[in-house]
Amino acid sequence: MITYLSNNSETVLAALRQHIWLALLPVLLGFAIALPIGYLGVRFPRFYHPLVNVAGVLYSIPSLALFVFLPVVLGTKILSPINIVVALTIYTVALLARTVADGLRSVDRLITESATAMGYRRFRRLIDVELPVALPVILAGLRVATVANISLVSVGALIGVGGLGQLFTRGFQLFYLEPILVGVILSVLLAGVADLAIVLIQRAVTPWTRFQGGRA
Amino acid sequence: MITFDDVVKVYPGGGTAVDHVSLEVPTGKTTVFVGPSGCGKTTSLRMINRMISPTSGRVLIDGEDVAGQDEALLRRGIGYVIQHAGLFPHRTVLDNVATVPVLLGKTRREARAAALGLLERVGLAPEFAQRYPAQLSGGQQQRVGVARALAADPPIMLMDEPFSAVDPVVREGLHREFLRLQKDLGKTIAMVTHDIDEAIKLGDLVVIFRQGGIVAQIGTPQELLSDPADEFVAEFVGRDRGLRSLSFDTAAELPVKPVPAELVVDEAGRPLGWRTGADDVRPTGGTFTSADTLRLVADLAILSPVGIAVRVDADGKADGITPHHDLADYLAARRG
Numbered sequence: 001m002i003t004y005l006s007n008n009s010e011t012v013l014a015a016l017r018q019h020i021w022l023a024l025l026p027v028l029l030g031f032a033i034a035l036p037i038g039y040l041g042v043r044f045p046r047f048y049h050p051l052v053n054v055a056g057v058l059y060s061i062p063s064l065a066l067f068v069f070l071p072v073v074l075g076t077k078i079l080s081p082i083n084i085v086v087a088l089t090i091y092t093v094a095l096l097a098r099t100v101a102d103g104l105r106s107v108d109r110l111i112t113e114s115a116t117a118m119g120y121r122r123f124r125r126l127i128d129v130e131l132p133v134a135l136p137v138i139l140a141g142l143r144v145a146t147v148a149n150i151s152l153v154s155v156g157a158l159i160g161v162g163g164l165g166q167l168f169t170r171g172f173q174l175f176y177l178e179p180i181l182v183g184v185i186l187s188v189l190l191a192g193v194a195d196l197a198i199v200l201i202q203r204a205v206t207p208w209t210r211f212q213g214g215r216a
Numbered sequence: 217m218i219t220f221d222d223v224v225k226v227y228p229g230g231g232t233a234v235d236h237v238s239l240e241v242p243t244g245k246t247t248v249f250v251g252p253s254g255c256g257k258t259t260s261l262r263m264i265n266r267m268i269s270p271t272s273g274r275v276l277i278d279g280e281d282v283a284g285q286d287e288a289l290l291r292r293g294i295g296y297v298i299q300h301a302g303l304f305p306h307r308t309v310l311d312n313v314a315t316v317p318v319l320l321g322k323t324r325r326e327a328r329a330a331a332l333g334l335l336e337r338v339g340l341a342p343e344f345a346q347r348y349p350a351q352l353s354g355g356q357q358q359r360v361g362v363a364r365a366l367a368a369d370p371p372i373m374l375m376d377e378p379f380s381a382v383d384p385v386v387r388e389g390l391h392r393e394f395l396r397l398q399k400d401l402g403k404t405i406a407m408v409t410h411d412i413d414e415a416i417k418l419g420d421l422v423v424i425f426r427q428g429g430i431v432a433q434i435g436t437p438q439e440l441l442s443d444p445a446d447e448f449v450a451e452f453v454g455r456d457r458g459l460r461s462l463s464f465d466t467a468a469e470l471p472v473k474p475v476p477a478e479l480v481v482d483e484a485g486r487p488l489g490w491r492t493g494a495d496d497v498r499p500t501g502g503t504f505t506s507a508d509t510l511r512l513v514a515d516l517a518i519l520s521p522v523g524i525a526v527r528v529d530a531d532g533k534a535d536g537i538t539p540h541h542d543l544a545d546y547l548a549a550r551r552g
């Protein structure tokens with residue numbers, strides 16, 4: 001495996017880089033889109049259930065089907081990485097819109113009411129109070145979305161794009177174990193590192209949660 | 217002054233929560249809304265800062281209808297304290313207290329400096345400043361809630377059962393501090409409680425609500441105890457209201473007799489108990505000072521194994537006694 005790595009370091013690194021941005025760009029895009037959608041599901045309670053249902057349906061579409069289907073809708077080339085980015089963004093939105101809505105709904109009414117009573121207007125209350133208090137729930141969703149995206153990118157290899165997944169396909173084609181091993185190990189590592197990074201961010205930005213053990 | 221002018225609140229799908237209420241909350245005084253659960257106290261309170269709007273009638277602050285004022289600006293000028301404090305879990309104690317000044321445009325640094333002073337004011341040591349609400353006891357959270365409401369120095373404070381989520385001993389301490397603070401600050405306070413004892417202790421004026429959001433009586437605590445308007449009020453202020461009315465006077469003018477030999481004292485003159493037999497010394501059950509209330513004296517006389525309350529001086533040395541019949545004579549003479 002070491003020899004495989006040293007002989008193919010260029011290929012492996014390129015695959016890793018592609019894997020990272022194919023997985024993370026949709027997380028960022030999806031999060032940005034999910035925030036306002038999730039908020040609407042809380043602001044207008046009537047939208048909450050439709051939102052949950054639509055999100056559930058979107059999330060249950062098999063990824064391969066979406067990868068193949070999207071070029072038809074978007075008019076992109078089947079090998080274009082845009083397909084993967086759009087598909088994973090859809091999954092991320094489906095997951096996070098619900099998480100954002102649930103996070104905001106989990107904020108104790110006592111807290112929002114006392115913010116209102118102190119003279120917060122709606123938007124500032126959202127930014128200063130509701131979102132920060134909902135952050136632990138939202139970041140937990142973000143972790144799930146990130147790890148899921150990292151594993152889904154590999155599926156893209158079946159249609160010819162897909163970061164580390166390309167190493168699997170190559171290995172299968174050549175009946176050669178090394179690239180498969182390297183691909184698996186690197187994508188697991190990548191998922192672990194991303195997960196850890198979010199946990200560390202969460203510790204840094206929500207220091208108060210450490211003291212809430214035993215309290216609702 | 218806050219004025220309720222024929223205020224009615226009917227909740228959609230609910231009954232009448234507040235029924236033609238007219239009353240005044242005088243400037244610089246504490247007015248307590250009290251009554252059984254569901255009688256419209258919280259609803260009334262929240263109509264003052266427009267958290268709830270009346271179905272009909274008006275609420276005025278210094279003659280100006282609150283309905284015509286910008287909600288957020290109005291609320292920044294009114295302190296608000298609720299049960300369980302409602303602190304922001306993601307902000308330190310200091311930043312919780314700094315909330316309203318920051319909303320009003322102060323820099324965070326200025327607001328924090330002022331907040332630190334306020335913590336001291338409500339009896340919290342500076343080391344609490346950097347803690348999060350989850351790291352405080354219920355009583356401490358409640359103090360932070362009060363400090364937060366006071367931070368922008370609003371002339372008006374609304375308090376909804378501010379002391380009901382803490383145990384009786386802590387509540388006692390919070391009451392004392394509330395009275396001390398209010399003596400200094402002289403805010404216009406509207407407070408809600410369902411505890412008539414708390415209302416009598418803290419209120420300059422007490423408004424008793426009955427079921428259906430109707431005002432049963434408005435008066436000073438003494439008026440309510442000595443002259444209840446009807447059966448409901450008499451029942452609500454309690455059967456022991458005669459005893460309770462003793463809370464308004466101290467023992468300063470109560471005559472005492474010299475300490476008799478039956479009272480066993482230590483070297484410093486502090487009472488240890490009553491000698492009721494050759495080998496039998498029974499505890500006194502407590503002592504009073506001339507600053508305590510007549511109610512405490514009566515309580516001690518009843519509890520005492522010999523029916524005598526023991527007075528002590530500032531050092532705890534016994535300096536006089538009051539047998540229960542002396543207390544009764546004193547009260548009778550005072551009435552006559």
Ligand SMILES: Nc1ncnc2c1ncn2[C@@H]1O[C@H](COP(=O)(O)OP(=O)(O)OP(=O)(O)O)[C@@H](O)[C@H]1O
Pocket residue numbers: 227228229230231232233252253254255256257258259260410
């Ligand atoms: N949002 C609401 N919708 C419908 N009915 C309500 C609403 N809020 C309160 N009520 C009803 O209005 C009445 C008065 O409620 P309110 O909260 O003012 O009572 P309260 O005196 O503060 O009671 P408690 O001592 O239990 O806090 C109650 O019967 C209650 O059920």
Ligand SMILES: [Mg+2]
Pocket residue numbers: 257258259408
């Ligand atoms: Mg209430």
